Structures are given as C-alpha cells and as structure tokens.
Amino acid sequence: MNSGSESSPTLCYFSESDSFEDQLTALKRDSAIVVTNLVSDQTVDTVRAELQPFFDRIGGQFEDDFNGYNTRRLASTLAYSMRAAALIEQPHTLKLMDALLLPHCTHYQIGSSTGIEIMPGEKAQVLHQDDIIYPIRVPGIEWQASVMFALTDFTIENGATHVVPKSHTEDHQPSDHDATVQAVMSRGSALVYLGAAWHGGGANQTSDPRTGIITTYSLGWLRQExxxxxxxxxxxxxxFSRTIQNLLGYQCHSRYLGRFPEDPDGFWLDKH
Ligand SMILES: O=C(O)CCC(=O)C(=O)O
Structure with missing residues (x-):
C-alpha cells in the first residue's frame, strides 16, 4: 500500500495482494482507491482494439455540457467488446463490490458500463456524484459503486480522473478542482470509487486520447441506470459467462423480484 502525506489530500494505491481489509477500509474512508495492474496489457489492447472503431464511428453521440464536446463515449461496452467482460467480471474488483454491496442485496448488477475516450483539448468535467440518479440516500448503504479501468496510462496531463478524497458524505458540490487528487495509474489498473464520491474526468492537455471504461455496479433491487x-x-x-449474464440482470433478486414466471430458476436467457 502506498499513500501520500497527512496534510495533502491523497488516494491510497494497492496491489491486489495487499490486505483486502486495508483496501476496503481505505475505500470506505477515502471514497476511492486505486488497485494497480489488475489486467494484462494484452487484455487492455484487445478491449481497446474492439472499442476503437465504435469510438471513431459513434463516439460523438453523447456530446453535451456534462460529457464534454471533445470526449467520445460508448454506452454498454459489452455491446461493442466481448473482451470487456474480462474487466467487468474481474475477480478482485467483484470481491470489493461483494463487500460493499452484498450486505444490502442478494445480487448486484451492472448499472452502466461506459467507454470514455477523452480527446486532446477536452476541458475538465464538472465534479459530480454518480449515485444522484437515485432520489434518496440512506446513510450506511451504498446504492452503487464504480470501477474505472484505465485502457491507456492515466496521467495528470492527459486527464486522469479527479477524485475528492473523503467526499462521499458531502452533499455540496466542491467548488473547484483544487481539493481533488487525480487517479494517475498505468493501463490495466483500476480506480474504485463509491457512488457518492465526488469526481470528474480531467482535462486532456496532451496530443493523445485518454481511454477508460467505467462500470457501475448497483444493488440488485434498484433499476439499472x-x-x-x-x-x-x-x-x-x-x-457471455453466467457471471456476466447475472450482472446484466438475467436473474431474479432474491426469489421474486424481476422473475420470469415460466422459469423460476431465473435462467430464462438460455431458454428463449
Ligand atoms: O472520464 C473520467 O475520468 C470520469 C468520467 C465520469 O465520471 C463520468 O462521465 O461520469
């Protein structure tokens, strides 16, 4: 584990083999952590190669004041990249999701999985909380948490995600980016953050794109984003694997919620 000085805001960096309890404690305390080198360069290259033609063709479809006008996006990455499944079902990040979300549901699900390519010249995104899609909060319950996998190295200059450490209990939008730390990380690493963590994409001041996939995981009894x-x-x-199918929502929550009555086992995808 590696963290900065007490005085400046900081994010803790872990490798997968570090104490799981330490990772979880830091995530719940600081709103976010980085776990380094979770997937291989080969996986990263394959996912990026699968997404690239779609970024190039339709990536501009979500341009607006929030998403930016120099940022390409793909909603539902699994629609474009089979190999993105390796990121979405990456065992270590799912273990972190288990610990955060399973105390409050029998299964959790993909809320969204978005490919984001911040192009040269993009400005910093407004700081925001992902879980405001849900109209209420209950202290102590995470509605969702997010994993941003880096598909290129994330640097200060190319727009590594800004995070406000320890911000998930703050209802008020931080006034500017001064209180943020950027999640600088090598490709194949992941920024894991709570649904209420204040964060936003950075400005890309380089001549190359900064590319990543953010997958949100939400409690199984909530509507998917x-x-x-x-x-x-x-x-x-x-x-896809049964794990991915379940995360897509092809299973009941507990016995009854979302059931397909002709198939009480919940494996209706296989049958129709
Ligand atoms: O691209 C990033 O680093 C963060 C993007 C983000 O938070 C969002 O679009 O909701």
Whole structure:
C-alpha cells in the first residue's frame, strides 16, 4: 500500500495482494482507491482494439455540457467488446463490490458500463456524484459503486480522473478542482470509487486520447441506470459467462423480484 502525506489530500494505491481489509477500509474512508495492474496489457489492447472503431464511428453521440464536446463515449461496452467482460467480471474488483454491496442485496448488477475516450483539448468535467440518479440516500448503504479501468496510462496531463478524497458524505458540490487528487495509474489498473464520491474526468492537455471504461455496479433491487436488455442484444448476451449474464440482470433478486414466471430458476436467457 502506498499513500501520500497527512496534510495533502491523497488516494491510497494497492496491489491486489495487499490486505483486502486495508483496501476496503481505505475505500470506505477515502471514497476511492486505486488497485494497480489488475489486467494484462494484452487484455487492455484487445478491449481497446474492439472499442476503437465504435469510438471513431459513434463516439460523438453523447456530446453535451456534462460529457464534454471533445470526449467520445460508448454506452454498454459489452455491446461493442466481448473482451470487456474480462474487466467487468474481474475477480478482485467483484470481491470489493461483494463487500460493499452484498450486505444490502442478494445480487448486484451492472448499472452502466461506459467507454470514455477523452480527446486532446477536452476541458475538465464538472465534479459530480454518480449515485444522484437515485432520489434518496440512506446513510450506511451504498446504492452503487464504480470501477474505472484505465485502457491507456492515466496521467495528470492527459486527464486522469479527479477524485475528492473523503467526499462521499458531502452533499455540496466542491467548488473547484483544487481539493481533488487525480487517479494517475498505468493501463490495466483500476480506480474504485463509491457512488457518492465526488469526481470528474480531467482535462486532456496532451496530443493523445485518454481511454477508460467505467462500470457501475448497483444493488440488485434498484433499476439499472442503462437498460442492459435493450442495449445488448439477447443473442449477444447469451455468449457471455453466467457471471456476466447475472450482472446484466438475467436473474431474479432474491426469489421474486424481476422473475420470469415460466422459469423460476431465473435462467430464462438460455431458454428463449
Ligand atoms: O472520464 C473520467 O475520468 C470520469 C468520467 C465520469 O465520471 C463520468 O462521465 O461520469
């Protein structure tokens, strides 16, 4: 584990083999942690190569004041990259999600999985909390948490995500980016952050894109942020692992919520 001085805001960096309890404690305390080198360069290269033609063709579709006008985005990365599954079901990040979310649900799910390519010249994004899509908060319960996998190295200059450490209990938007730390990390590493953590994409002052995938995981009894049944065709969903299918929502929460009555086991994807 590696952290900065007490006086300046900081993020803790871990490797997967560091104490899991320490990682969880830091995540709950600081709003976010970085776990380094979770997936191989080969996986990163494959995911990026699969996404790139879609970034190039349709990445501009979500341009607006929030997303920026120089940032390309793809909603539901699994619709474009089969290999993105390796990031979304990465065992260590799922273990962190288990610890955060399973105390409050029997299963959690993908809320959204967004490919983000911040292009040269983009400005810093407004700081925000991802979980404001849900209209209330209950102290002590995380509605969702997020994992940003770096597909390029994230640097100060190319727009590494800004995070305000220890901000998940703050309702007020931080006034500027001064209180933030940037999640500088090598490709294949992940920034893991709480749903209420204040954060935002950075400005890209380099001549190359900064690319990553943010997947949010939400409690299984909440509505998913992005409709996974409609954005990922069913025949494509059927090609993923059972873990991914469950995360897409092809299972009941507990016994009854979201059930498909013809198939009480919840494996209806296989049958229709
Ligand atoms: O690109 C980033 O670093 C963060 C983007 C983000 O937080 C968002 O679009 O919600």
């Amino acid at each position: 992005v409709n996974q049944y409609l954005t990922i065709p069913r025949d494509r969903a059927a090609q």
